[in-house]
Amino acid sequence: MEKKIVLLPGDGIGKEIMESAKKVLAAIESEYHHDFVLQECAIGGDALDRYGVPLPDDTLKACEEADAVLLGSVGGPKWDNQPPEFRPEKGLLGIRKGLGLFANLRPVKSFPSLLHASPLKEEIVKDSDMMIVRELTGGLYFGEPRERRNNGEDVVDTLAYSRQEIERIVEKGFESAQIRNKHLTSVDKANVLESSRMWREIVNEKAADYPDVKVEHLLVDAAAMKLITNPSGFDVIVTENLFGDILSDEASVLTGSLGMLPSASVRTDGLGMYEPVHGSAPDIAGKGIANPIGMILSTALMLEYSLGMKEEAKAIETAVMDCLEQGYHTSDLNIKDGKQMSTEEITEAI
Amino acid sequence: MEKKIVLLPGDGIGKEIMESAKKVLAAIESEYHHDFVLQECAIGGDALDRYGVPLPDDTLKACEEADAVLLGSVGGPKWDNQPPEFRPEKGLLGIRKGLGLFANLRPVKSFPSLLHASPLKEEIVKDSDMMIVRELTGGLYFGEPRERRNNGEDVVDTLAYSRQEIERIVEKGFESAQIRNKHLTSVDKANVLESSRMWREIVNEKAADYPDVKVEHLLVDAAAMKLITNPSGFDVIVTENLFGDILSDEASVLTGSLGMLPSASVRTDGLGMYEPVHGSAPDIAGKGIANPIGMILSTALMLEYSLGMKEEAKAIETAVMDCLEQGYHTSDLNIKDGKQMSTEEITEAI
Numbered sequence: 234m235e236k237k238i239v240l241l242p243g244d245g246i247g248k249e250i251m252e253s254a255k256k257v258l259a260a261i262e263s264e265y266h267h268d269f270v271l272q273e274c275a276i277g278g279d280a281l282d283r284y285g286v287p288l289p290d291d292t293l294k295a296c297e298e299a300d301a302v303l304l305g306s307v308g309g310p311k312w313d314n315q316p317p318e319f320r321p322e323k324g325l326l327g328i329r330k331g332l333g334l335f336a337n338l339r340p341v342k343s344f345p346s347l348l349h350a351s352p353l354k355e356e357i358v359k360d361s362d363m364m365i366v367r368e369l370t371g372g373l374y375f376g377e378p379r380e381r382r383n384n385g386e387d388v389v390d391t392l393a394y395s396r397q398e399i400e401r402i403v404e405k406g407f408e409s410a411q412i413r414n415k416h417l418t419s420v421d422k423a424n425v426l427e428s429s430r431m432w433r434e435i436v437n438e439k440a441a442d443y444p445d446v447k448v449e450h451l452l453v454d455a456a457a458m459k460l461i462t463n464p465s466g467f468d469v470i471v472t473e474n475l476f477g478d479i480l481s482d483e484a485s486v487l488t489g490s491l492g493m494l495p496s497a498s499v500r501t502d503g504l505g506m507y508e509p510v511h512g513s514a515p516d517i518a519g520k521g522i523a524n525p526i527g528m529i530l531s532t533a534l535m536l537e538y539s540l541g542m543k544e545e546a547k548a549i550e551t552a553v554m555d556c557l558e559q560g561y562h563t564s565d566l567n568i569k570d571g572k573q574m575s576t577e578e579i580t581e582a583i
Numbered sequence: 584m585e586k587k588i589v590l591l592p593g594d595g596i597g598k599e600i601m602e603s604a605k606k607v608l609a610a611i612e613s614e615y616h617h618d619f620v621l622q623e624c625a626i627g628g629d630a631l632d633r634y635g636v637p638l639p640d641d642t643l644k645a646c647e648e649a650d651a652v653l654l655g656s657v658g659g660p661k662w663d664n665q666p667p668e669f670r671p672e673k674g675l676l677g678i679r680k681g682l683g684l685f686a687n688l689r690p691v692k693s694f695p696s697l698l699h700a701s702p703l704k705e706e707i708v709k710d711s712d713m714m715i716v717r718e719l720t721g722g723l724y725f726g727e728p729r730e731r732r733n734n735g736e737d738v739v740d741t742l743a744y745s746r747q748e749i750e751r752i753v754e755k756g757f758e759s760a761q762i763r764n765k766h767l768t769s770v771d772k773a774n775v776l777e778s779s780r781m782w783r784e785i786v787n788e789k790a791a792d793y794p795d796v797k798v799e800h801l802l803v804d805a806a807a808m809k810l811i812t813n814p815s816g817f818d819v820i821v822t823e824n825l826f827g828d829i830l831s832d833e834a835s836v837l838t839g840s841l842g843m844l845p846s847a848s849v850r851t852d853g854l855g856m857y858e859p860v861h862g863s864a865p866d867i868a869g870k871g872i873a874n875p876i877g878m879i880l881s882t883a884l885m886l887e888y889s890l891g892m893k894e895e896a897k898a899i900e901t902a903v904m905d906c907l908e909q910g911y912h913t914s915d916l917n918i919k920d921g922k923q924m925s926t927e928e929i930t931e932a933i
């Protein structure tokens with residue numbers, strides 16, 4: 234099968250770990266006789282440096298024509314003092330909105346061989362296996378007006394949603410729960426926000442269409458607590474953009490495997506952008522020591538969700554697990570009796 | 584000294600733990616020869632049941648005329664299906680706004696004898712000692728418009744701040760850092776929100792007035808991670824209302840001592856409202872087993888911050904510590920070789 238994949242290495246360690254993704258794709262290509270047509274494009278600080286904008290039109294166009302997109306990471310101190318429109322993050326927000334990738338899927342799972350690296354006690358975190366479904370193109374991130382007023386004396390941002398925007402992400406939440414453990418936790422702040430009250434109503438309406446899914450409502454502050462005290466009490470969490478940003482980052486450090494976690498940003502027709510959860514890690518960029526596993530597992534997610542290649546995805550995941558079982562790891566982890574490797578070495582091993 | 588204190592027991596375990604506060608106040612009164620004039624008023628679900636509103640005018644008036652206010656807790660499943668204006672939480676939001684209590688101070692500290700109850704590994708959490716300074720009367724909680732539009736197709740909430748609202752809470756953050764360990768972490772989402780960019784500018788402006796305080800900016804998602812991976816890396820956190828709500832609840836479960844944590848909501852003239860961090864715990868209400876220590880330590884905070892009674896506050900804190908050292912505890916905790924007590928018994932012991 235021929236598939237078009239756009240690669241967006243971005244900034245920091247993005248470039249190095251994208252090399253790992255390419256090697257994995259090449260291995261899958263020859264093993265399973267696929268034809269992956271790869272096209273590399275610029276985004277973030279890299280695009281700012283080369284083209285003066287964080288998201289060149291060509292990049293967006295290439296992604297729109299592709300079957301799937303792989304992203305390394307964007308951002309870094311070099312561009313921190315740029316005006317808002319010329320910051321790397323604007324490229325990320327722009328591509329999400331431009332491609333209409335409204336659902337961000339973030340699986341968080343504990344790896345038995347890495348549990349000792351968790352900040353939580355092993356008995357608390359050991360059975361954690363959740364999926365956070367975050368709304369990605371609405372809410373406070375894009376609502377208008379967002380501006381200074383009265384000569385800079387006042388400022389507003391706007392949390393805006395339409396019924397249809399809430400409905401489609403809530404459906405995604407229910408669908409995810411259906412193929413997992415049939416337990417959906419909808420997170421909101423319905424005791425304060427009108428948007429949360431509408432969110433909660435829509436969840437309750439939709440629940441009728443998914444009678445096999447058990448639904449629970451949790452306030453965002455309570456969810457932030459429960460992630461720590463009882464992370465294995467979650468299956469699928471569905472929530473709006475900003476709550477999802479905070480909670481999914483909180484969840485990402487629970488299991489001690491931040492460097493391993495993949496994520497997917499998708500829309501309804503199958504197009505998706507896949508990226509590791511960790512950032513651009515400018516402090517270790519260029520040293521060849523970055524952990525490529527988050528990127529590699531993102532590649533697996535891409536094969537499964539956007540390209541319909543379940544078996545190929547499984548093969549990658551198994552290879553990663555085997556490697557970890559054998560104690561192979563990069564310098565971000567400290568595995569007892571393990572073997573520390575460079576980005577390239579562990580990629581080869583996988 | 585004669586001091587007027589309004590007591591707002593509220594709902595759930597609020598009533599029981601307020602009895603503990605009264606006993607502690609009586610002990611301080613006779614030991615230190617003060618004259619505390621106590622007035623009990625209604626708030627929350629209790630006020631809804633008795634007067635049909637969550638915050639009667641008489642309650643607000645009594646608080647405005649008092650030197651300080653003690654609050655138990657509000658809310659419970661009984662009132663969960665009420666329309667927004669008739670929910671217990673509306674009483675809490677109303678009293679904060681009505682009294683202008685713009686700064687919520689939440690100390691989080693690990694108690695050595697309770698560390699084993701923490702979900703985090705002991706080596707990660709053991710030196711944690713932070714204060715979260717949360718803005719309490721602005722942002723998404725009160726911004727207008729907050730409404731459905733287009734026949735219920737759209738919904739908006741508004742995150743609004745004025746320069747003066749940000750300035751006074753940021754000053755509170757700096758002042759708190761000055762009397763603690765001189766390290767202020769300002770939490771925002773400046774890569775996305777205009778209000779956060781203004782917040783960050785004001786923090787940087789104010790920093791010049793507090794040259795002895797080290798200032799750091801952290802994005803809210805990164806802060807949610809760092810609270811778990813490195814909680815002892817914080818001294819004072821200052822942040823806006825909703826971020827503060829989420830992060831302070833997240834922080835409250837780190838040390839395993841949620842039932843012990845006090846909080847203060849204050850304004851500039853000294854008037855303050857003091858309440859435990861835990862909620863109304865309807866499941867154990869009326870059983871006489873609630874942990875009164877959060878309420879008792881809130882009483883100590885009140886004596887110190889609003890009534891200028893440092894020594895008296897210290898005496899209470901020492902009594903609580905002694906009790907914990909001796910292994911006395913309520914049923915929410917499980918202390919090795921400890922002695923489990925009822926609300927009344929542990930209050931007497933303290």
Ligand SMILES: CC(C)[C@H](C(=O)O)[C@@H](O)C(=O)O
Binds near residue numbers: 774
């Ligand atoms: C970089 C930033 C704009 C982005 C977000 O807040 O969405 C990031 O934190 C993420 O979660 O992907």
Ligand SMILES: CC(C)[C@H](C(=O)O)[C@@H](O)C(=O)O
Binds near residue numbers: 425
């Ligand atoms: C009850 C609710 C409105 C309140 C808040 O969100 O402020 C509570 O969570 C708190 O933190 O005191």
